[in-house]
Amino acid sequence: MARTQAAVDKRRLILDAAVRVFARQGFHTCRVSDIADEARVAYGLVYHYFKSKDEILDTLFLERWDILLRAITEVDTQEIPPREKLYAIAGFIVDSYRHDPELMKVIIVEVTRAANTFGRTHLPQIRQAYIQIAAIVDRAQRERIFRNDVTPDFAAMAFYGAVEQVLTGWIFSLLPVGDREYEDAKTLIVETICGGLERVEG
Amino acid sequence: MARTQAAVDKRRLILDAAVRVFARQGFHTCRVSDIADEARVAYGLVYHYFKSKDEILDTLFLERWDILLRAITEVDTQEIPPREKLYAIAGFIVDSYRHDPELMKVIIVEVTRAANTFGRTHLPQIRQAYIQIAAIVDRAQRERIFRNDVTPDFAAMAFYGAVEQVLTGWIFSLLPVGDREYEDAKTLIVETICGGLERVEG
Amino acid sequence: MARTQAAVDKRRLILDAAVRVFARQGFHTCRVSDIADEARVAYGLVYHYFKSKDEILDTLFLERWDILLRAITEVDTQEIPPREKLYAIAGFIVDSYRHDPELMKVIIVEVTRAANTFGRTHLPQIRQAYIQIAAIVDRAQRERIFRNDVTPDFAAMAFYGAVEQVLTGWIFSLLPVGDREYEDAKTLIVETICGGLERVEG
Amino acid sequence: MARTQAAVDKRRLILDAAVRVFARQGFHTCRVSDIADEARVAYGLVYHYFKSKDEILDTLFLERWDILLRAITEVDTQEIPPREKLYAIAGFIVDSYRHDPELMKVIIVEVTRAANTFGRTHLPQIRQAYIQIAAIVDRAQRERIFRNDVTPDFAAMAFYGAVEQVLTGWIFSLLPVGDREYEDAKTLIVETICGGLERVEG
DNA sequence: CATGAATGAGACTTCATTCAT
DNA sequence: TATGAATGAAGTCTCATTCAT
Numbered sequence: 001m002a003r004t005q006a007a008v009d010k011r012r013l014i015l016d017a018a019v020r021v022f023a024r025q026g027f028h029t030c031r032v033s034d035i036a037d038e039a040r041v042a043y044g045l046v047y048h049y050f051k052s053k054d055e056i057l058d059t060l061f062l063e064r065w066d067i068l069l070r071a072i073t074e075v076d077t078q079e080i081p082p083r084e085k086l087y088a089i090a091g092f093i094v095d096s097y098r099h100d101p102e103l104m105k106v107i108i109v110e111v112t113r114a115a116n117t118f119g120r121t122h123l124p125q126i127r128q129a130y131i132q133i134a135a136i137v138d139r140a141q142r143e144r145i146f147r148n149d150v151t152p153d154f155a156a157m158a159f160y161g162a163v164e165q166v167l168t169g170w171i172f173s174l175l176p177v178g179d180r181e182y183e184d185a186k187t188l189i190v191e192t193i194c195g196g197l198e199r200v201e202g
Numbered sequence: 203m204a205r206t207q208a209a210v211d212k213r214r215l216i217l218d219a220a221v222r223v224f225a226r227q228g229f230h231t232c233r234v235s236d237i238a239d240e241a242r243v244a245y246g247l248v249y250h251y252f253k254s255k256d257e258i259l260d261t262l263f264l265e266r267w268d269i270l271l272r273a274i275t276e277v278d279t280q281e282i283p284p285r286e287k288l289y290a291i292a293g294f295i296v297d298s299y300r301h302d303p304e305l306m307k308v309i310i311v312e313v314t315r316a317a318n319t320f321g322r323t324h325l326p327q328i329r330q331a332y333i334q335i336a337a338i339v340d341r342a343q344r345e346r347i348f349r350n351d352v353t354p355d356f357a358a359m360a361f362y363g364a365v366e367q368v369l370t371g372w373i374f375s376l377l378p379v380g381d382r383e384y385e386d387a388k389t390l391i392v393e394t395i396c397g398g399l400e401r402v403e404g
Numbered sequence: 405m406a407r408t409q410a411a412v413d414k415r416r417l418i419l420d421a422a423v424r425v426f427a428r429q430g431f432h433t434c435r436v437s438d439i440a441d442e443a444r445v446a447y448g449l450v451y452h453y454f455k456s457k458d459e460i461l462d463t464l465f466l467e468r469w470d471i472l473l474r475a476i477t478e479v480d481t482q483e484i485p486p487r488e489k490l491y492a493i494a495g496f497i498v499d500s501y502r503h504d505p506e507l508m509k510v511i512i513v514e515v516t517r518a519a520n521t522f523g524r525t526h527l528p529q530i531r532q533a534y535i536q537i538a539a540i541v542d543r544a545q546r547e548r549i550f551r552n553d554v555t556p557d558f559a560a561m562a563f564y565g566a567v568e569q570v571l572t573g574w575i576f577s578l579l580p581v582g583d584r585e586y587e588d589a590k591t592l593i594v595e596t597i598c599g600g601l602e603r604v605e606g
Numbered sequence: 607m608a609r610t611q612a613a614v615d616k617r618r619l620i621l622d623a624a625v626r627v628f629a630r631q632g633f634h635t636c637r638v639s640d641i642a643d644e645a646r647v648a649y650g651l652v653y654h655y656f657k658s659k660d661e662i663l664d665t666l667f668l669e670r671w672d673i674l675l676r677a678i679t680e681v682d683t684q685e686i687p688p689r690e691k692l693y694a695i696a697g698f699i700v701d702s703y704r705h706d707p708e709l710m711k712v713i714i715v716e717v718t719r720a721a722n723t724f725g726r727t728h729l730p731q732i733r734q735a736y737i738q739i740a741a742i743v744d745r746a747q748r749e750r751i752f753r754n755d756v757t758p759d760f761a762a763m764a765f766y767g768a769v770e771q772v773l774t775g776w777i778f779s780l781l782p783v784g785d786r787e788y789e790d791a792k793t794l795i796v797e798t799i800c801g802g803l804e805r806v807e808g
Numbered sequence: 809c810a811t812g813a814a815t816g817a818g819a820c821t822t823c824a825t826t827c828a829t
Numbered sequence: 830t831a832t833g834a835a836t837g838a839a840g841t842c843t844c845a846t847t848c849a850t
């Protein structure tokens with residue numbers, strides 16, 4: 001039986017509240033009661049919809065990461081140059097941050113960068129993103145568009161690392177934020193990774 | 203005040219044990235007693251040398267990060283091309299990981315990537331590294347060796363992000379490890395960031 | 405007030421399910437939702453028919469115990485020797501177990517042997533059984549069929565204790581079960597208590 | 607290393623307090639804080655000495671039950687008639703109750719009669735007592751002192767059931783208590799089980 | 809310096825009960 | 830009658846920190 005509409009709403013309410021609370025206080029530092037309070041629901045209702053505090057974070061991560069993986073897959077099916085593929089991926093991640101910075105903060109800080117806890121749990125999912133990015137690089141190398149002295153795996157890590165670090169810069173207020181900066185970032189990440197920082201003499 | 207020799211030893215014993223425990227279990231998941239057990243010292247002795255569990259991690263981070271900052275400063279004083287400076291910095295970080303992967307794992311996972319807790323506490327120190335790297339880029343741009351359409355701050359983040367992500371790859375076993383790989387990584391990071399992934403037509 | 409037929413059915417359904425759940429998991433360890441699930445009724449319906457979880461057990465006990473008390477009363481009105489009266493009572497209890505071991509398990513484990521909770525609540529009912537058994541012994545002593553150096557109260561406890569312990573043996577799989585064993589048990593209990601374990605010379 | 611004296615004292619303090627609390631409120635109904643309060647120690651100290659609330663009860667039971675098993679073994683080694691052996695065993699249990707009625711109440715109510723929880727856990731230990739009693743009966747039958755139409759297992763259950771039910775009678779105030787009653791009980795139990803309730807015609 | 813027993817606040821989780829539909 | 834979402838009190842257990850020796 002499909003969940004009733006009302007039920008879905010409360011469940012969503014709790015998930016959305018959890019994003020705000022996790023972003024503000026961190027997963028380990030917040031209490032389940034903080035989430036309940038933020039969602040304005042009774043304490044016990046959180047446990048009606050989720051087996052544990054962990055499951056809330058798992059749900060948030062998997063929901064969002066699945067969308068990312070689909071987006072990367074979608075990008076790779078297009079017939080566009082590899083640089084544009086990477087631009088589209090970076091763009092998707094940047095836009096995700098622009099659209100919901102708290103959610104992206106939670107996913108990065110509490111999952112993808114948390115090597116000991118959730119990061120390890122969701123490693124297969126996370127790795128899948130790297131694999132798909134590496135596949136794009138691999139094809140670009142076969143087509144002799146990308147140089148082949150950098151292994152695809154390695155290139156994928158560098159690319160993804162640069163993207164995540166830029167988001168981290170925004171999260172930590174180490175880089176200026178704003179619509180202009182978000183658009184620029186997409187270009188700059190790709191310019192840096194694909195074109196390189198060094199001037200090419202004409 | 204000079205500490206006695208024996209005292210220094212026990213203190214060091216605890217710090218080294220903490221590295222192993224934090225690396226294995228994570229800061230939040232381990233107990234102070236785990237550290238004491240690992241160090242084979244009495245529980246209470248941990249509190250003789252450190253005010254709190256937090257202070258242990260703070261100490262580990264600050265010790266090591268200070269060395270990194272000094273290394274970057276040292277690199278920047280040399281009269282070598284910017285690419286070589288970045289190579290030296292990447293090399294220093296990679297060698298740090300090779301020399302003590304557990305310590306580097308702790309610093310990355312528990313501090314530099316932990317936006318909500320220690321990451322925020324030590325933000326000034328962390329930022330300092332970015333600033334120094336950005337300064338290198340800035341000078342390279344003024345000397346017209348690096349292109350100037352990528353802001354130095356941004357370039358610094360991309361570079362540091364790539365390095366840290368490679369270490370993360372090793373930590374998570376997403377990238378192969380070994381002496382050869384460590385050496386290659388230094389070159390590949392710099393090739394990617396400075397030279398770019400795209401082939402340059404001759 | 406006459407309950408509608410459907411209503412009675414659901415109520416019975418819940419009681420029967422509760423027997424199985426209590427027998428399997430124990431009263432304290434099971435949840436009301438376990439009972440509802442076992443009965444295949446909605447959670448809330450349990451509270452439509454019963455004020456509380458306690459009331460379900462109370463109902464089960466009182467229903468069954470009342471039948472036992474009536475049976476003992478009925479036995480005592482017959483004009484048969486005391487040994488046959490005790491045989492009839494032991495037989496009734498053994499047959500109750502044979503007919504519905506789960507219900508008897510619940511009554512013994514959760515009520516008659518639970519000194520702190522339900523046992524205390526239903527003490528008057530439980531005591532009534534002892535009183536009626538003691539009365540049988542008392543009459544037998546007056547008729548000089550039973551020896552009178554064992555007080556009737558005491559004899560009643562010994563008799564009932566032996567019966568309950570045999571049931572406990574079956575519940576715990578400490579004694580073999582089966583139709584033959586059930587029949588034998590009736591005789592053996594009475595032989596032991598009335599005849600004694602010692603051989604009588606002569 | 608042996609526990610220090612102070613440590614043993616606090617541990618004992620907690621165990622003794624637990625007996626009083628379990629006897630008064632029942633295992634399921636009491637809180638760990640009740641035990642700590644009763645022992646006048648800090649809440650956490652309970653968990654310093656015991657892994658869980660369960661472990662406290664386990665400890666109490668195993669300590670005492672071991673003593674009972676040893677006593678039965680000891681009795682069986684003596685060269686005395688079986689009736690005297692059973693008298694000694696009943697006497698040991700009755701004296702245990704006289705000496706520490708709260709502890710015996712806890713053991714009977716919360717363990718030996720709790721089929722679903724601790725009773726099941728400690729079944730092997732409990733069964734051991736029945737086995738040893740049955741062995742005494744078995745030998746008495748071989749020596750043609752006891753009749754052999756009642757199986758030893760069965761006789762053991764009847765005997766132990768009678769003893770436990772008498773204790774239950776005291777616990778529930780269904781039987782009068784007092785030094786006289788305790789002494790009488792020993793004799794009456796054995797008279798009932800060995801001699802039988804029926805008068806033997808001379 | 810060294811020990812580890814002692815403290816107690818605080819977290820997660822459970823679940824009986826209520827209630828709106 | 831029937832449903833199951835919603836409530837929140839209460840309990841177990843953890844563990845950082847303190848302290849007496």
